[in-house]
Amino acid sequence: MATKLYIEAIREAMTQEMRADANVFVMGEDVGVRGGVFRATQGLYEEFGEARVIDAPLAESAIAGVAIGAAAYGMKPIAEIQFADFIMPAINQIVSEAAKMRYRSNNDWHCPLVVRAPYGGGVHGALYHSQSVEAMFYHVPGLKVVTPSTAYDAKGLLIEAIRDPDPVLFFEHKGLYRMVKDEVPDEAYTLPIGKAAIRRTGDDITVITYGLMAHYALEVAEELEKDGISTYLLDLRTVAPLDKAAILAAARATGKVLVIHEDNKTGGVGAEVSAIIAEEALFDLDAPIMRLCGPDIPAMPFSPTMERFYMLNPEKVANAMRQLAAF
Amino acid sequence: MATKLYIEAIREAMTQEMRADANVFVMGEDVGVRGGVFRATQGLYEEFGEARVIDAPLAESAIAGVAIGAAAYGMKPIAEIQFADFIMPAINQIVSEAAKMRYRSNNDWHCPLVVRAPYGGGVHGALYHSQSVEAMFYHVPGLKVVTPSTAYDAKGLLIEAIRDPDPVLFFEHKGLYRMVKDEVPDEAYTLPIGKAAIRRTGDDITVITYGLMAHYALEVAEELEKDGISTYLLDLRTVAPLDKAAILAAARATGKVLVIHEDNKTGGVGAEVSAIIAEEALFDLDAPIMRLCGPDIPAMPFSPTMERFYMLNPEKVANAMRQLAAF
Amino acid sequence: MRKGVTTMSRHTELGLSDADAIRMYRYMLLARTIDERMWLLNRSGKIPFVISCQGHEAAQVGAAFALDPTRDYVLPYYRDLGVTLTFGQTARDVMLSGFAKKEDPNSGGRQMPGHFGSRDKHIVTGSSPVSTQIPHAVGVALAANMQGTKLVAYTSFGEGSSNQGDFHEACNFAGIHKLPVIFFCENNKYAISVPYQKEVASLHVADRAAGYGFPGVVVDGNDPLAVYEAVREAVERALRGEGSTLIEAVVYRLVPHSSDDDDRVYRSREEVEAAKRKDPLITYRAYLIESEIWTGAQDQALRQELLDEINQATAYAESAPYSDPEEALRFVYAE
């Protein structure tokens, strides 16, 4: 099997689904001739033409809203929001419309829409090109929110998202685009939305995380193994719906849980993960449920000193994991 | 001291602040001649004129955005969003702009804005006139989010919000407008944003809640007292910033915690409350942290059977409190 | 004034048969009569909410008549009872929705009345936040184009709603791609209590079309034939591949905004009375009678027929079951 970059896996998922289903199309700012500002859609314009790879006007609410209309009619749009930070103008369409179309029509209409958006920091993106936005959506019933950390997951989950009859927000960590490379089958395959992946099992501590942090946690876990600290690592992959069974099993496996995410702490996805455990596995715990997250500041500054201060890194992750192990 | 309705307290807060400070003004849909669709701004147009009680065009992003510009310039706008459900088109302005103006300018600019919006259900408002939206904002650093449950709190917190130099979202439970009446001083006074209120102390169980549910919980607590179940009841009043010290003290007071909110469960404010306790007071707990919340469905249906199914009520609250007490 | 048989009346000039002209009237009257019933039911405490089409019927029915319900899609707003009836909804459908019963075809009782939707009737499901349906209409037109299907996507909204960003973004998108969309603005000069001069900066909403490279047309919304003509022209343009049209139908809302409103605070009674004298139900009936294709006796009979229909619908809906409470958990996602 060939190894592929995270971004290549994403591109391949779109390409294969567009080949397989004439109803799949791509729309967003600069997704056409330019192939996307990160090049995620590179080659699509050449292969499928401007009718199916639509350079949209600079108007996110229209990108979402037009895609929703097309989806209701029977197409399968993949809308790209250039940076996750710029999904805000589209929230009314996503939350009031896409998420509620099936429900409000009593199953008469539905909305098979995918919204792709690069999120996350550590790339000198400053306040408005670094944010994690998943917490604004994981609370919203009717939406699914996917945050893959590997190329393999990205491809399988994106194909699944495109085929899903309901709206899926697909958040791609921009730091992973060209940093992560792993084995990805050439043919189309799907992975279930809502299933976490156990990246390793262990007895001492449990780490629950997703996105870029899954890599840091894995790296650190391997290092800690040398010191005799054995880590159970759960990569959520999907933050809505959360894989409750896997979360509870992970918590019970060691009784010591650390939840990690790049997004700021208060009200982040880690809050719900922690609350699920505190509600259903409290007596299996041997330590307080720790959270290691970004600080509660509006966003990540541009200056390298302050950006590094915001971002988690393997060192901060290692400290937290060791602290929990020592508890 | 006179007793006043919740909505009267809100109106009085605005009236007094507008009298005291010529920079305070009100803007929103139908807030002028009509006095607001709930009549919260009744009488302001007559007293202060159309220049300070502005009937805005039907465009929430402009209502927020224009208010933000005016606030940056030095005014103190009170923007009304007619129903909290309709705040979605204004999220980009609120989250990307108001919340980040001070931070991004390194304290050079700031945004003393209040956004008032009626939220909550049980009033035949159906899918789009019943929602709780606080969870979409309590995660966002730079914002404060207030959810008063009494007339006294509403007045004191609204005056505080108007005087606050930073943006405050002020969510008024529409079911409380004319349901709740309590003692409210005639003169202006403030209550601190970020301070919870202990509604009663008790030894058996702790309930942490806010909004309409604070009334149900109090009612039930008084009833349970007769059965020898004594309840510690914390009304958060502000959901951002959360009063961490009060939450932890409340949890420790009984070791058994029930978090209640009307908003749907996953990722709601209750998740963070629970996570705070699980992180900092785990060993003080004698029971799992329970949450009683709305179901995870897109919103509250119109039909009375389904609306009742969604809404919490004293009976459901009593069941949960008894269950926890019996644990 | 009597016309000789050789003098063409306006509807004939437009290619409408006498039967068509009468059918238009029938839909207008049906919409009005249902609406009146809804208010009675509300005032007697039987249904919690009404939002009205009264005064907009000519615009709505005139417009919908120019569409083909088997080919075209409509994305109406809450006042558009005249549109959805013309597209095949029935008095019973409306009553089931008013009473929020399980059988309500729009939403199974989940949404307030006036929130239309029916896949088989080509009515795309609508919500409460205004203007969100406008980009959806553009999406329907885009999708149909991609699939090689000829159709028109018709969307309507109030003049207040033309101030939302979604209106602008949707029009611009449609303009760029020359999509077969009809943007139909029912300008009743108020957004709830806010009068036109405080909500819309341009003299006409139709002036906004200039910003999107397609025509903007103002039409008398009290005249169903004028509206029919304008929309038919827009349909033809759209089907020829020439793109969208913005049509502004000038109307008046004859009743308060909704059952929760009291319009006496913000509109003088004289203004309302003056508008009532131009009530399209009256003027169009007069036209039909003048054209000698309709009589007072026929009118009486039609009114009775519609009342019977509505009485039956009301009785049916009132006694129809609600959804079971747990139904609320269904259809969050595909099942």
Added chain:
Amino acid sequence: MRKGVTTMSRHTELGLSDADAIRMYRYMLLARTIDERMWLLNRSGKIPFVISCQGHEAAQVGAAFALDPTRDYVLPYYRDLGVTLTFGQTARDVMLSGFAKKEDPNSGGRQMPGHFGSRDKHIVTGSSPVSTQIPHAVGVALAANMQGTKLVAYTSFGEGSSNQGDFHEACNFAGIHKLPVIFFCENNKYAISVPYQKEVASLHVADRAAGYGFPGVVVDGNDPLAVYEAVREAVERALRGEGSTLIEAVVYRLVPHSSDDDDRVYRSREEVEAAKRKDPLITYRAYLIESEIWTGAQDQALRQELLDEINQATAYAESAPYSDPEEALRFVYAE
């Protein structure tokens, strides 16, 4: 072509002194030269990001020159270096921002370059999401009106950004209240890679003004005097209480969108070369020389002076300290 002393040159006709005309050139050249330096610094790995004003300088400086920095407020967008320099920012300020240093007056190194803000220079803090500043400008104008202060709120944005809902909502609000706002669109015909015909449905962005009841003007953005004239007229209208103006300055972006872009994929080199021949820095210098108020020698001297200033600014900024890491926690709320 030489002009006799009695022949008025264009700037004189506009009431601009020779010194003013030269000052405009100085700001244009300063903006260009700083911008060129930023690219060099980026390409040599010293600063992570540049977003350029190149090709927009005449429009920016011409516009800002018609404003009064002590009276008016500007809400510019990321390309508007020419505006903020004219409003008093310095090469050092710009370099401190490029290097993201603590002393950066825009943001203390928190924001990318091109995100301007300075309370004492009347530059309202800006963000990255486009068009959000447009309603803010309306809010500034509204606030000033309420406080009885006469001023103009000037906001600028690209033609791509005129497709956002916020543009529409803001213009409508300003139109209703006849607020003293200048909506200044720098139409460079691309939104990153998307060409005008795929992003804007109307022939001119200025056509959109018709929807808001105020004038829309198209002006040659390569001609600082023409822009100055148009903006001055809009300022006068605004100060007379007659409301807003939408001005579209037609320009060309001479370089890629930003340091992360590669424009060769979407623009032909011929197109770029043709635009470079109309580079306002060249044509306006030629105008000054033709008007006999400027010489090649003076030009050389000015270039050297600006380079010295920029060199010093660069050196200063490069060695200036970063914020301490924990500074990141400050100013979330008032302290």
